[in-house]
Amino acid sequence: MATVLILLGPPGAGKGTQASRLAAERSLPHVSTGDLFRENLSQGTDVGKRAQEFMDAGKLVPDEIVLEMLFDRVARPDCARGYVLDGFPRTLPQAEALQARLPADDEVRAISLEVDDEVVVRRLSGRLTCSKGGHMHHVDFSPPKVAGVCDTCGGELVRRKDDAPEVIQERLAVYREQTAPLIGYYEGLGLLHRIDGAQEPDRVFAELVDAATATRRETA
Ligand code: AMP
Numbered sequence: 001m002a003t004v005l006i007l008l009g010p011p012g013a014g015k016g017t018q019a020s021r022l023a024a025e026r027s028l029p030h031v032s033t034g035d036l037f038r039e040n041l042s043q044g045t046d047v048g049k050r051a052q053e054f055m056d057a058g059k060l061v062p063d064e065i066v067l068e069m070l071f072d073r074v075a076r077p078d079c080a081r082g083y084v085l086d087g088f089p090r091t092l093p094q095a096e097a098l099q100a101r102l103p104a105d106d107e108v109r110a111i112s113l114e115v116d117d118e119v120v121v122r123r124l125s126g127r128l129t130c131s132k133g134g135h136m137h138h139v140d141f142s143p144p145k146v147a148g149v150c151d152t153c154g155g156e157l158v159r160r161k162d163d164a165p166e167v168i169q170e171r172l173a174v175y176r177e178q179t180a181p182l183i184g185y186y187e188g189l190g191l192l193h194r195i196d197g198a199q200e201p202d203r204v205f206a207e208l209v210d211a212a213t214a215t216r217r218e219t220a
Contacts, residue, residue: 001105003028003082004098005212006089008182009113010175011168012120012127013197014204017136018113019086021205022212029078032086035134036069037061058162058170060178063093071101082106090179095186110186111211113197113204117172124168128157 005022007015016032023030037055040048047069051061060066070088073079089095102108126139132155137144144150148157162171186192193211197204 001107002080002103003212004102004106004108005082005084006108006110006186007084007086007113008110008179008186009197010115010117010120010179011171012123013113013115014123014201015086015113016134017201018205018208019084022208023084025209026082026084026212028081029083030086031070031073031079031083031088033066033070033088033090034086036073038134040069056161056167058167058174060090060174063091063097066090066094067097070098089182092178092181092185095182099189108189108191109193109212109214110182110191111193111195111208112183112186113195115197119198120172121165121168124163124171125165127160127163129160129163130155131158132156 003026005026005028007019007022009015016034019032020030022028037048037051041052041055042048047065050065054061066088074083089098099108123138123141126141128137128139128144130136130150130153133150133153135150135152135155136142137150137157144157149155150157161167183192183194193214195204195207195211199207
């Protein structure tokens with residue numbers, strides 16, 4: 001039996017940071033489809049080439065490409081006990097494909113990090129991403145000690161192409177239209193837990209750990 005923890009929420013809700021902490025806490029792999037696409041892009045793979053134009057425009061990569069890449073990843077032995085999903089699923093067909101593929105005794109929990117658009121725009125427009133380790137800084141909220149250099153690993157800090165203001169608006173629109181309905185989908189399955197993602201990061205994490213360990217009955 002595996003535990004599948006799904007983090008839902010708009011871009012900038014803190015899914016990446018929190019998923020990585022949760023994965024470490026539970027000793028499970030952190031599976032981020034955005035990170036997998038960025039790795040594919042930097043390695044120049046076929047998947048990377050097919051995904052690039054969608055990513056640069058803030059659009060979703062077509063489901064069949066995402067599903068193939070994701071299912072390959074979670075079939076690896078390190079995912080046998082479970083995994084933390086970040087940025088997947090993002091459409092109803094992706095969620096349905098995941099549910100259909102999971103063995104019946106797998107434990108699934110979907111946790112929605114809820115934040116307003118205004119918070120999202122403020123967070124994303126100042127975000128600096130480490131090009132080496134994916135660590136996050138922010139020009140106002142967590143500026144690096146040395147400009148342009150990641151505090152954690154010394155990698156170069158860059159502004160992601162899709163964190164440009166017009167692309168942020170597009171990503172938010174895509175989220176509202178295609179991904180937000182998943183909250184209702186998991187609620188209907190009795191698997192949803194909601195968290196206020198605008199709280200202090202440590203508070204969000206504490207609630208996330210609770211939600212990830214709550215029994216199925218409590219989350220319904
Ligand atoms: P993220 O790092 O999660 O914000 O993802 C960056 C970009 O990768 C997104 O804007 C999409 O273009 C693409 N992407 C990541 N995950 C998915 C997914 N589950 N479905 C479709 N596109 C995705």
